[in-house]
Amino acid sequence: KGKNVIFVAGLGDIGLDTSKELLTRELKNLVIMDVRENTEGLCALKEICPETKVTFIKYDVTVPLDESKKVLKKIFDKLKTVDILINGAGILDDHKIEATIAVNYTGLVNTTTAIMEFWDKRCGGPGGIICNIGSVTGFNAIYQVPVYSGSKAAVVNFTSSLAKLAGITGVTAYSVNPGITRTTLVQKFNSWLDVEPDVAELLLEHPTQSTKECAENFVKAIEKNKNGGLW
Amino acid sequence: KGKNVIFVAGLGDIGLDTSKELLTRELKNLVIMDVRENTEGLCALKEICPETKVTFIKYDVTVPLDESKKVLKKIFDKLKTVDILINGAGILDDHKIEATIAVNYTGLVNTTTAIMEFWDKRCGGPGGIICNIGSVTGFNAIYQVPVYSGSKAAVVNFTSSLAKLAGITGVTAYSVNPGITRTTLVQKFNSWLDVEPDVAELLLEHPTQSTKECAENFVKAIEKNKNGGLW
Numbered sequence: 342k343g344k345n346v347i348f349v350a351g352l353g354d355i356g357l358d359t360s361k362e363l364l365t366r367e368l369k370n371l372v373i374m375d376v377r378e379n380t381e382g383l384c385a386l387k388e389i390c391p392e393t394k395v396t397f398i399k400y401d402v403t404v405p406l407d408e409s410k411k412v413l414k415k416i417f418d419k420l421k422t423v424d425i426l427i428n429g430a431g432i433l434d435d436h437k438i439e440a441t442i443a444v445n446y447t448g449l450v451n452t453t454t455a456i457m458e459f460w461d462k463r464c465g466g467p468g469g470i471i472c473n474i475g476s477v478t479g480f481n482a483i484y485q486v487p488v489y490s491g492s493k494a495a496v497v498n499f500t501s502s503l504a505k506l507a508g509i510t511g512v513t514a515y516s517v518n519p520g521i522t523r524t525t526l527v528q529k530f531n532s533w534l535d536v537e538p539d540v541a542e543l544l545l546e547h548p549t550q551s552t553k554e555c556a557e558n559f560v561k562a563i564e565k566n567k568n569g570g571l572w
Numbered sequence: 573k574g575k576n577v578i579f580v581a582g583l584g585d586i587g588l589d590t591s592k593e594l595l596t597r598e599l600k601n602l603v604i605m606d607v608r609e610n611t612e613g614l615c616a617l618k619e620i621c622p623e624t625k626v627t628f629i630k631y632d633v634t635v636p637l638d639e640s641k642k643v644l645k646k647i648f649d650k651l652k653t654v655d656i657l658i659n660g661a662g663i664l665d666d667h668k669i670e671a672t673i674a675v676n677y678t679g680l681v682n683t684t685t686a687i688m689e690f691w692d693k694r695c696g697g698p699g700g701i702i703c704n705i706g707s708v709t710g711f712n713a714i715y716q717v718p719v720y721s722g723s724k725a726a727v728v729n730f731t732s733s734l735a736k737l738a739g740i741t742g743v744t745a746y747s748v749n750p751g752i753t754r755t756t757l758v759q760k761f762n763s764w765l766d767v768e769p770d771v772a773e774l775l776l777e778h779p780t781q782s783t784k785e786c787a788e789n790f791v792k793a794i795e796k797n798k799n800g801g802l803w
Contacts, residue, residue: 406669438637438681446726447673450719454669457765479729487733488681494729495677495722498710502718502764509767533733534688536740 345370345420347413349402349452350429352379354524355474357386358556359429364389366560370420374400374412376430402430402448403440409455417459422467425563426456429474433526435486435533445492449473450499461510468511472563473500475518485532485540493518497571504569515570517562521549576601576651578644580633580683581660583610585755586705588617589787590660595620597791601651605631605643607661633661633679634671640686648690653698656794657687660705664757666717666764676723680704681730692741699742703794704731706749716763716771724749728802735800746801748793752780 344366351360351373363371364386371393373383378399387395400412417423428449432441453471460469479497482490496516503514521527521544532540562572575597582591582604594602595617602624604614609630618626631643648654659680663672684702691700710728713721727747734745752758752775763771793803 438685439678442673442678442681442726446677446722447670450669450673450722454765461765479725482729482733482736484733484736487730487737490733491677491681491726491730494710495673495726498713498725499718499722502713502715502721505713505715506718506764506767510765533737534685534692534741536737 342366343369344424345372345422346425346427347372347374347416347423347456348427348429349374349400350431351375351427352377352382352397353429353431354526355519355522355552355555355559356429357382358552359427359559360386361389362556362560363563364393364395366564368393371395372398372416372420372423374398376401402452403443404451406451406455409451410458413455413459423456423459423469425470425472426452427472427474427563428452431474431476431526433486433489433530435488436531438488441488442492445489446495446499449496453503457510457512460512463510466511468513470566471500471503471512471514473514473516475500475516477518477520479518483540483544485537486530487533501569501571507568513566513568515562515567515572517559517572519550519555519559521545521547522555523549523551573597574600575655576603576653577656577658578603578605578647578654578687579658579660580605580631581662582606582658583608583613583628584660584662585757586750586753586783586786586790587660588613589783590658590790591617592620593787593791594794595624595626597795599624602626603629603647603651603654605629607632633683634674635682637682637686640682641689644686644690654687654690654700656701656703657683658703658705658794659683662705662707662757664717664720664761666719667762669719672719673723676720677726677730680727684734688741688743691743694741697742699744701797702731702734702743702745704745704747706731706747708749708751710749714771714775716768716774717761718764732800732802738799744797744799746793746798746803748790748803750781750786750790752776752778753786754780754782
């Protein structure tokens with residue numbers, strides 16, 4: 342549909358399938374910013390839709406705000422306009438407290454803050470759309486990973502605030518909060534202080550979804566484009 | 573009541589009044605860990621109850637986990653047992669994204685994680701009680717400070733998980749979530765990207781409470797000591 346989309350972590354587990362799904366929608370540009378360099382995945386994406394230009398920029402969400410702004414400036418210089426930013430970077434390992442919070446919450450806030458310089462209507466910007474990937478654990482914690490769950494609650498709460506600020510900034514926002522999805526993240530992960538060594542196995546006894554199912558619903562949510570939505 | 577209490581940020585705005593209120597309960601020891609060195613406030617506290625030993629340790633919650641463990645080890649070496657940890661460090665300034673998240677969420681998680689080494693019943697510890705200071709903004713964001721509000725949502729969610737883990741760790745937890753309290757924090761603060769330059773003034777038009785009222789209810793909640801409580 343001729344849109345320019347930036348997808349942070351668009352090569353991840355949920356990311357890659359969501360990118361594939363997005364590419365069936367005839368975007369103009371899909372810019373993937375990811376810390377991973379998955380050449381194979383990227384090549385597969387480039388083949389899906391000849392009308393869409395897929396580009397890759399290496400990006401670690403934990404860099405300082407100014408660094409994020411620089412990376413985004415390059416993208417805006419090239420594309421002129423960007424319609425949607427998808428913030429999808431996330432890690433699940435409650436042995437790594439700092440990294441979990443830095444990637445899942447601080448990184449998302451910084452990337453969001455950085456793009457406001459280009460979108461904020463108070464600076465003459467055209468507005469834009471932010472889609473943040475939260476998690477059901479933001480509402481209903483997986484208590485064996487309290488650090489992760491808390492970081493996702495922060496994402497949900499932050500995104501709701503962004504939506505309420507849309508009148509001021511011109512930037513709308515919603516969050517997509519997947520349930521348990523069979524990603525590599527979930528196959529094996531550390532609980533906080535090892536409170537439950539078998540947390541991954543226990544989790545997978547619950548009803549789960551594939552990354553493909555997740556991706557399909559994800560893109561449906563993006564198409565609905567409802568400010569303040571919680572999906 | 574003969575208890576040993578550690579109070580992180582016990583010299584802060586809400587902290588100081590809460591410390592005063594706590595000292596009317598005949599504690600054995602009150603250890604205040606604070607980044608502030610408020611000699612005057614500390615002296616005033618020491619005079620309230622001659623039976624309670626009040627000590628001060630300079631502590632910045634943003635230090636690495638190992639550093640937190642070292643500070644706590646010194647306290648445990650001296651007091652042998654600690655009954656309650658109150659995590660009260662918080663800043664409110666949405667211009668400072670990293671600091672807000674590091675103090676309000678990461679610091680609280682690290683201090684909590686550090687004390688588990690001394691309390692966790694799986695390591696032969698006696699258990700303990702964690703009281704985390706969240707904020708109503710964890711439930712109902714002040715959307716002009718989305719970064720702060722998100723960090724408090726993280727605290728609320730994290731604390732609920734801790735409470736669910738009490739059966740495994742022996743450590744119970746609850747959060748105290750003050751409404752708008754007339755602290756120096758609230759008199760003037762920066763909104764995110766200056767979306768609302770007069771956010772402090774607007775906030776103070778709402779019903780507010782004094783730090784003393786807040787402190788009284790705070791200590792009541794501590795006395796109730798309900799695992800999983802949200803006050």
